[in-house]
Amino acid sequence: MNPLTILINKKNIVLFILLCSSPAFCQKDSLKLTLDEAIATALKNSYEIEIAKNNVAVNTILNNYGIAGGLPIVTAQATNTEQFTSVRQNLTDGTVIRRNGAAGNNTQAGLTAGILLYNGDRVVATKKRLAELQYQSSEILNSQIQNTISLVMTSYYDVVRQLSYVNTVRTSIQASEKRLEILQVRKAAGMANNADIFQAQIDLNTLNQTLLDQQMVADVAKTELLKILTLDPKSPLSIRDTIMVDGNLQLDPILERIAMNPDVKAADHQIKINELIVKETSALRYPTIRLNTAYNYSRNQASAGFTLLNQTVGPNAGLSVGVPIYNGSIFKRQQRVAEINTTSAKLQKDVLVRDYNAGVIKMYQTYVSSLKQLETQKENYNLSRQLLNLTLQRFELIQATIIDVREAQRSFEDAGYRMINLNYAAKAAEIELKRLSSTLQ
Structure with missing residues (x-):
């Protein structure tokens, strides 16, 4: 039987676990995983x-x-x-030109360049929007990283919790x-x-069945963790770690840091976009002015014909101005829609902040x-453990009944069970509070 030791003191609960929950997992080449290694693997x-990284790269290129x-x-x-053409020309001096299959060649080449001089600062606004999209995608990446770390930590400690349940059942089986035996x-x-x-044997068999059920639950929790880490879900996994709850979290600093949450910052960027x-x-709706220049070659x-050779070479330059006069009020309507979308983006941010604030308070x-x-x-756990040991001693001395032992x-x-659940609940709440305040490391 693999050891699982629960050490308890007055300040915190330390769950030291080195457990294989099934024989298949008791291999020497099993994957030994710490929390830091799990987070690094998931990232x-x-x-x-x-x-999310690809989106950042795309928006960086487009900026x-x-x-x-x-x-x-x-x-x-x-x-x-x-080209080959048939030519027939009668000149004013009476000359007649007739030619079948007259060869001809037309060559055109040119280099053109144009630059936008003015279009109502649309280029400036577009460039700023592209920069905001890049910043927003970076915040979305940060949010995904925080969410991944939170998911890994919660799943990791759930494995610890399930293995702790196994230990509790095993201790009861020993009793x-x-x-x-007595x-x-x-x-x-x-x-x-x-x-x-017979009753004692039935109770023992029931506990052994409960142990198998709990081992199955622990195996499922391990498989879920391996899935989150994008590892082979059939990999044997052993965990030796400690659950430590940070007991120093304060509500006001967490609420103040909601504005630093990457989801909220991404919502800010969406408003700017x-x-x-x-x-x-x-x-x-403003005029567009362009400077155009070119260097052309024509030959x-x-x-046969009037002109045997015509060749021109040279540069040219000019300005083009386009003034929108009327297009069925399309631009005006598009601007109004964009203003409504801006208002909606502000409301969506307010909803997000509202929900996060409420989530922080509930988690706290x-x-x-x-x-x-x-x-x-x-304290109850310590007392119940002492009571179990004392009752077994009294039962051995025929001073307690089988009902007392049960x-x-x-x-x-x-x-x-209650102690393990409370410890996990406190840790899960701590992880969520740190995720919402963007302080997960």
């Missing part, structure tokens, strides 16, 4: 984090003045056309084995009947209540 393997339309556009083009000694001495032995979309849409050659209530109950429950066992099991 490395998480598909969700990789997707460019060229994408915003503020950089020059340079284009080069060239064409060459060979049942002791009780059965009864068998008594029966050999003619001081016990078969009914008591929508405000910049309003400016971009508004700029569509037209024919073997759970956190404080669990810590308070935990102090009492630790009640002592039941008290010990209930106290152990």
Whole structure:
């Protein structure tokens, strides 16, 4: 049987665990995992984090003045056309030109460049929007990292909790084995009947069945943790770790840090993005001025006709101005929609902050209540364990009945379960509070 030791003092609960919950997991090459290793593995393997990183990379690439339309556009083009034509021309001096299959060549080449000079500051607004999208994707990545760490920690400590339940059942099984052993000694001495032995054996079998059920639950918790870590769910896993609850969290500092939550900061960026979309849409109603320049080469050659060779080479430049006059009020309506979307983004942020504040208060209530109950429950656990040992001693001396032993066992099991649950609840609340305040490390 693999050891699992619960050490209890007045300040905290320390759960030292080195347990294989099934024979298949008792292999020498089992994966030994600490919390830090689990977090590092999840951050490395998480598909969700990789997707968020890719979004950051995409928005970083797009955050460019060229994408915003503020950089020059340079284009080069060239064409060459060979042609064969039949020519018939009657000149005013009476000359007649007739030619079948006259060869001709037309060559065109040019280099053009254009740059936007003014369009109502639409380029500036677009560039700022692209920067906000980059910042927002970074906050979304931070949020995914915090969520992943929180999920790993909660799942990791759930494994610890389930293994602690296994230990409680095993301790109770030892008591049942002791009780059965005492009864068998008594029966050999003619001081016990078969009914008591049968009942003791039934109780022991029931506890063994409960142990198997609890081991199954622990295995499921391990599989869930392996899934979160993106590891092979069939990998054997052993955990040796300590649950320590931070008892120094205060409500006001956590509430003050809600504004630092990456989800809230991402909502702030969304508001700015929508405000910049309003400016971009508004700029569509302003004139657009472009500077265009080109260097062109043209050569037209024919073997017959009025012009045998025509060649031109040279640069040109000019300004183009486009003034929107009327388009069915499309731009005006688009601007109004963008303003409504900005208002909605502000409301969505308010909803998010409201929900997070409420979540912090509820989690803090759970956190404080669990810590308070935990102090009492630790004392109850110590007393129930002492009571179980004392009852077994009295039972061995025929000063206690089998019912007394069963009640002592039941008290010990209930106290152990409640203590483990309260410890886990306090830790889970602590993790959630730190996630909401963006202080998970």
